[in-house]
Amino acid sequence: MTTKVFGTRVPRLDAVDKTTGRTKFVGDMILPGMAYAKLVHSSHPHARIKRIDTSRAEKHPGVIGVVTHKDVPDHLHGELIWDERLFAKEKVRYQGDIIAIVAAEDQATADAAAKLVKVDYEPLKAVFDAEQAMKPSAPLIHEKWKSYACLPSPKVMPVWQWQKENPRRNCSWSSIVRKGDVEKGFKEADVVVKGVYTTPMVHGSPIENHSVLAQPHDDGSVTIWTATQVPYVVRMTVAAFLDIPISQVRVIAPAIGGGFGAKCQAWVEPHAAALARKTGRPVKLVFNREEEFSMAQPRHPAKMYVKSGIKKDGTIVAREATIYFDTGFTSMLSAVQGSLGALTAAGPYKIANLKIDVYCVYTNKPSCSAVRGPSGPQLNFCIESHMDELARKIGMDPLALRLKNAYEEGDIAHNGQKLHAVGLKQCLVKAAERIGWKQPKAAGGDGALVGRGLSCAWWITAVGFGTGALVSIEQDGTVHITTGTVEHGTGSTFGTAPMIVAEELGVDVSQVRVHASDTGIAPFDYGGVGSRTTFNLGHALRQATQDARRQLMANAAAMIEANPDDLDIAQGMIFVKGTPEKGIPFAIVAQAAPFALGPIVGRGSFNTMAPPFDPKYGLVEGSLFVSAQLSYAAQAAVVEVDGETGNVKVTDFAAAHDVGYSINPMCVEGQIEGGAVMGLGIALSERVGFDGEGRMQNPSFLDYKIPLCCDVPPIKFDIIETNNIDGPYGSKGIGEPPIVPTTGAVANAVADAIGVQVTELPLLPERVLAAMKTVKKR
C-alpha cells in the first residue's frame, strides 16, 4: 500500500494539552453547587443485613442526603448476567459491598458522615477460594442464580440458557472445549506431563482513580462525566438501574487516566446519579487509592490444572485442562473471562485431542472483571510453563517445540475456525533471535544464574459490538471526527483516527479535530475494550471519510466544471489528475459547499463480525466468542537470578507482535512497551493479598508493587505485518496482546536459570529460592 500518512511518526492530537496540564479529567471538574460523595461499604465478607440506620448520618451537619436500596428501584441488573444490586438489600457478599452513598458540602464531611451509617449484620459462612467454592460444603453466594436474567441479546440468551442447563455450585459461568478423544490421545503419547499453576488477584491500577460527576436536570434527566472505557454501557446501566429511558442519560467520558479493564464496566455511576437525582445537586464521587484497589474490578485469580501427552518427535497429541477463575461476589464480565479462557487455554497450537473446562466461580471477594487481556496472563503462565516442561521431558529445544506445533496460515483451530494472517512463527523466530537464542548464554554479574525463556500467544479482537463515526468538513477546511469511542490512553481515538482521515482525505493531521465519547452528540460505540477500537473505528472512519471525500469532490467538480472521478487531492489543493498547478484550494471548496451541494457530512457504521467456523472440527460450548479475529505474538526474556536471595532481574526483553498492519507506529510501539512492562509486573511483583476474613491487605502503591522506571529493561520490539483481510487497512487489535505472553516468557527464563518451573505467580524471591531447593534435593 502506498501511503503518505500511515507509518509516519505523527504526534497525537491530545499530547500538547496533556503536557501543559490543560487536559481536564473528571476529578478536575467543579460545577456550581456541587456536593461531594462517599460510599458506605460492608464490613463483613458474607452476612445477612438485619437493619440499616442512616439517621445519624442524615442529621450530621453539612450532609445533604443519603441513598440506600430503599431509594432506588427494587431490581437486579448488570451487563451480561444480571446479578448485581446497586445497594445491598438482603445480604452483603464481600468486604466492600456498597450499602449507601452520602452527599455533603465537602469531602471531609462526606467521609465523616459515611462512618455514621449503622448496619446490623448476621454473619454467614464465607468462602474465598474458587476451587473450594465449588465443593458441596461451600456456602451458596447467589442462592437465586438460576432465576437471574441476562442481557436480552440473541447472542447472549442461548448461551445463558446453556449455563442454566449445566449448573455447578457457585459457578457464575462455565465454558468448555471438546475436540477428538483425549483418553485415546494420552494412550498414543510417549510422555504424559501434568502441571498445576496458580496466579493471584492483580489489579489494573490506572493512576487515575474512578471518578464520577453526576448533574441532575429539572426534566429528570442526568448528565454524567465519568472515567470509563464504556460510556454507552454506562448509559444503558444507569438507565436500567434507575428505571429511566436511556435518552434521559447523557454520559461523557472526557480524558481518562488509564483504564486497563479496571474501568470497562459501569460501576459507581448509577450510585452517583441516584444521589444527584435525590438531592437535586451535582454530585462528585472520586475514589481514593484504597477504594480503587479494594473495589475496582481486578484480574481473576486462577488455579489451573493441565495435562498433555506428547510424542518424542514433539507432536502434542492430547491436552486436558481444568481452570478455576475466582470471579468474586458478582459475575461482572465473567462471561467474557470464561469465553476467552476456552478460546485461549489450548494455546495457539495444533492439538488433535482437547478437553478444556473453564469455571468462573463466585467467592466473597471483590468482583473481578475483564482486565487487559482477560484470562491471558494467567493461562499463558500455565500453558507456556507447561510447554517448557514438555520440551525438557523429551529433550527438545523450546523454540523448536513451539514451531513444530504452532498454528499456520490455513489451519483449522480447535473452535472450527479457518485461520488467516497467522504471523505466529515469524513472531517466535524474531523474539528468539532478538535475545540471542542460538548464541551461548552470557555469564551473569556477581555469579548470578542466567536464564532465557520464550513464550507465544494468540489473542482476540472483540467481535459483535459496533462503532459509528461522522466526518464533517468545516468551512475553514478543518476536518471533524465525531465518534463514540473513548480515549483512555491507547491513542486509537486521538492518534490513529486522525491519521486515517488525513490519509483518506489528503490533508495534514493537524487539520483534524476529534470529538469523542459523548453519548449526547456522538454515534454509538461499545467502548475501549477488547483491543477493538482501531479495528472498528478504522472501518467506520474509512467509510465516513470516503463519503465526505465524495461530497467534497462533487462540490469541487461543480466549481471547476470537471468530472468528480477525474479529481485528486494533495497538499491542500483539489485538482484534475495530472494538472496539480490548476487546482482549487481544499478550504475554498469547503467554504462554498454549504451554499452549493450542501454541508459535507460523511457517515460510517461498522461492526466486526465473528469469522465463520465449522463445529465438526471442535466444539466450544458456553462461550460468547466461539470464533474471533486473531492476533499473534511471541516474547522472550533473559533473566539473572541471584542464587543467594532468589531475586529475579530481567536483563533483556524482546516482544514480537503480529499487528496485521501498523497504521500508527508510535501508538503500536507504545502498546507493546506498556503492555509488556505491565506483564513484567504480573510476572514478578504484583499481587493482591487477603486476610482470612476477605479483607484486602495491601490496597496502596507502597504495598502493591507495580514496575518502576528503574525496574524495567528496554523492550526490544518487532512489528510483524501479515495484512489481515478483515482488518481496516490490514490491521489487527494490539491493545491487549502485549500483556498476554509476558508471564510465560519470564517464568520460562527463571526455570532455565534454576532448573525447575516456579508454579505460582508472582515470581517472588522466596518462591524462587524454595523452587531452587527442590532441585538441590533431587
Place this chain on the structure above:
Amino acid sequence: MITITLNVNGATHKVNVRPGESLLSALRLGLGLTGAKEGCGEGDCGACTVIIDGRTVDSCIYPAGEAQGKKVRTVEGLASNGKLSPLQEAFVEHGAVQCGFCIPGMLMSATALLERNPKPSEAAIRLGLSGNLCRCTGYAKIVEAVRAAASPA
C-alpha cells in the same frame, strides 16, 4: 480557614486553606491549578509532583503552609509565552504521552532532573523518574523523550 501566601510559577497568590491542608489541595481547589493530579494521596505515585525551590516534592503530603516564602513550580509554568519547554516538546514528539494522568508529575521530575544534571545517563534518567508511576507507557518513550531533550539535535 487560614489565609496563606503562595508564590506559584512566579506569581503571588493569597489562598484560604484548612489547617493541615495539602499543597496539592491548595493548588487545585484554591488556585484552580489542576495540572498536578492526585493518584494516591499518600506520596507513592508522584502524579502530584511539583518543584519547590528546585527540589521535587509530592504535593499531596506537603502541607500548604510549609510552602509559604518558597518558590513553587507546577506543570502550568513550564511553557512560556505559549511555547512548550524542550522537555514538553520532546514528550509530544516522542510519543511519551498516553493517558496523560502521570505526565504533569513526570514532567516536573524530569525538569528538576535536567536542571540538576543536564546530561544524565540512561540509568540516571531511570532513577530520577522512579518516584513517578506510569501504567501506560512502560516508561520507554518517556526515557527516550528526556534523553532527546537533554541532547538537542
